[in-house]
Amino acid sequence: MSYQALYRVWRPQKFSDLVGQDMITRTLKNAIMTHQTSHAYIFNGPRGTGKTSAAKIFAKAVNCHFQENGEPCNKCETCVAITNGQLNDVIEIDAASNNGVEEIRDIRDKVKYAPTQADFKIYIIDEVHMLSTGAFNALLKTLEEPPENVIFILATTEPHKIPATIISRTQKFDFKRITPADSYARMVYILTEKEIEYEEPALKVVAKAAEGGMRDALSILDQVISFGDNKVTLDNALLVTGSVTQDKIQTYVTEVSQKETTQALETIQEIIDEGKDSTRLIEDLIAYGRDLLLYQQAPALINQLELGMVDDTFKTLSQTISAEFLYQMINILNEVQQQMRFTTHPDVYLEVLTIRLSQFSTIEVISDNSQSGLNQEAAKQIDDLTKTVETLKKQLLNLNKHDDQHQAVAVVKPKKNVATQKKATLNLSQIYPILDNATKESLVQLKQVWPELLQQLSVTQRAIMQASEPVAASPDSVLVSFNYDFLAAKASGDTELLDALGNGLDRLLHNTPKLVCITAEQWPEVRKSYIEQNGHEGTETTIEPVPEVVEQVVSKAEEIFGTENIEIKQD
Structure with missing residues (x-):
């Protein structure tokens, strides 16, 4: 006899052989034992989780005269005929290739005939979601008034495509993904029975690569056995699955989290040179990031799901990498995974991915030396700014002491020096046009998004x-007040900062206003000067303005600065 694939040879023949579906098998066995079977079932779940196998076992058990505790004997004539696909009363239909109305009408016409050999006529319709609308309507009539001794079992991976009228007339069972631990145990059992040598880490790699499908796990295992000449090794499992070793994954994640861009690029190049599958690498990185997140919250859960593959390096990473880093990493990986589906140069995407992960500005790594959670580079920058502020404070203190020692000079020339200084630091030709066109609405809108x-x-x-903080705003300009002179000067000359502010305002307000900086000390005087000039145009300052002019000034001030920011005093 020709060689048969493992998943065919070791296909479950009893409910107890089904892996990871204990709730479903127990329910079906109890229904068979108590003769409370339904006329229609929907078996839903991911591929390779045992849906059609469960349907055939159910067909045998419900027709077996020697069943025990709901399990078929697999020895009687009926069980053997169903196992070999030779019983006319158990009909398997692939809805993917037989999805028209005529095929379902044929079933409807034949379903009224009594079974010829078995007690029940069983219709197993695989991938039932592929049926056309007309076919579903034809099937609905049969499910509404089912003939006696007929059972329909509808298997699908996409239940949302099945009409609600069909689902409401069936019992629905949801087959869940098979855990790596269950897949691992099943493969150990099969290899032991076949007397094939294996390495435990190799089976763990296969179990993870199967992604919850037992059939996929056995198919991959079949390839590993063939590749390794009837021996299952870790190296062969990695080659067949295209997976990357745990050490390489950990090294890569450590390097990008610590912003070691050069080292991370070298690591990704090594992985590419080894011929690893790029898609599998992205999936492995997503899974690793997810494991780190879960381990931070529930360590016991990861130990159970990941077959005890939690080593000291994994534990260290879970303690040193913040959840924010992992969120950003998984988001970026998902984005790149979608983009790589349509490219013939995945290595380019992997290199760009590495740079993005290692230089992403919002990623934060937990540091024992920084309780604020900022990374070391940001903490250093803040320390530098703090030192700069302290230095400027000391210089200001020295200047004040110097002024105290030369009070006579200070009394004679203060106004001239101050005026000269203001003229040097203030550009009223930029500020006054903003105030001329400023509105309260623009200022309120800007403060909301600031x-x-x-x-x-x-x-x-x-x-x-x-x-x-913004103190005045027109549709195309903003006047920003700073608490410290040196910060205002720094912001005014920082092109990169001004570009970042402009881009941010464009995203938030769909407008890119020009920013003009002023100090908090200068602002009240500029505002007062502007109001006086608008209120006394061409008049002597000693002449009291007429009421109409006062009202205009107050109205203009309220329009620009807001009523809450204006205080009117009677002299």
Whole structure:
């Protein structure tokens, strides 16, 4: 006899042989033992989880006269005929190739005839979701008024495509994905029975690569056995599945999380040179990131699901990498996985992926030296800014002491120096046009999005802008006040910061206004000067403005700065 694939030779012949579906098998056995079987069932679940196998076992058990505890004997004439596909009363139909109305009408015409050999006539319709609308309507009539001694078993991987009218007339069983532990145990049993040598890590790799399908696991195992000349080794399993070793995955994740771009690129190049499957690599990285996330919350769950593949390196990574990093990593991996489906150059995507992961600005790595959760680079930048502030404070203190020692000079020339300084730092030709066109609505709108705008900046940029707020806004310009002079000067000359603010405002407001910086100390004086100039145009400052002019000034001020920011005092 020619060689048969493992999944065919070791196809379950009893409910107890089905892997990972205990609830379903127990329910079906109890129904058979108590003679409470339904006329129609839907078996739903991922591929390779035992749906059609369960249907054939059910067909044998319900027709077997020697069944025990709901299990078929697999020895009587009926059981053997069903196993060999030779019983006319058990009809298997592939709906993918027989999905028309005529095929279902043929079933409807023949279903009224009594079974010839068995007690029940069983119709097993695989991939039933492939039936056309007309075919479903034809099947519905039969399910509404089923003949006696006829049972329909509808198997599908996509139950959402089955009309609700069909589902409501059936009993629905959801077959779940088979855990790696269950797949591993089944493969150990089969290899032991076949007396084939194996390495445990190799079976764990196969179990994970199968992604919850027992048939897929046995198919991969078949390839590994053939490749290794009847011996299952870890190296052969990695070659057949295209998987990457656990050590390489851990090394790569460690390098990108610590922003070691060069080393990470070298690691990904080694993986590419080994001929590993790019799609499998992305899936392995997603699974590894998911395992780290789960391990941070429920370590016992990962030990159970991942066959005890949790080593010291894994535990260390789970303690040093933040959940935020893992969220971002999985999101980026999912995005790249979709893009790689349509490319012939996956190595390019893997290299770009590596750079993105190792340089992504919002990824944060937990550091024992930084309780704030910021990475070391950001913490260093903040430390530098803090030192700069302290240095400037000391310089300001020294200047104040120097002024105290030269009070006479300070009394004689303060106004001239101050005026000169203001003229040097203030550009009223930029500020006054903003105030001329400023509106309260523009300012309110800008203040609403300002916190969100700052969150879009890098850590360094956010540190500069943290002590700022918009004080006046027109549709095309914004006047921003800073608490410290040096921060205002820094922001004014930082092109990268201004570009980032402009891009952020464009995303939030669909507008890119020009930003002009001013200090919090200068702003009240500029505002007062502007109001006075608009209120006393061409008049002497000693002349009291007429009420109409005062009203205009107040109205204009309220329009620009808001009523809550204006205080009117009677002199």
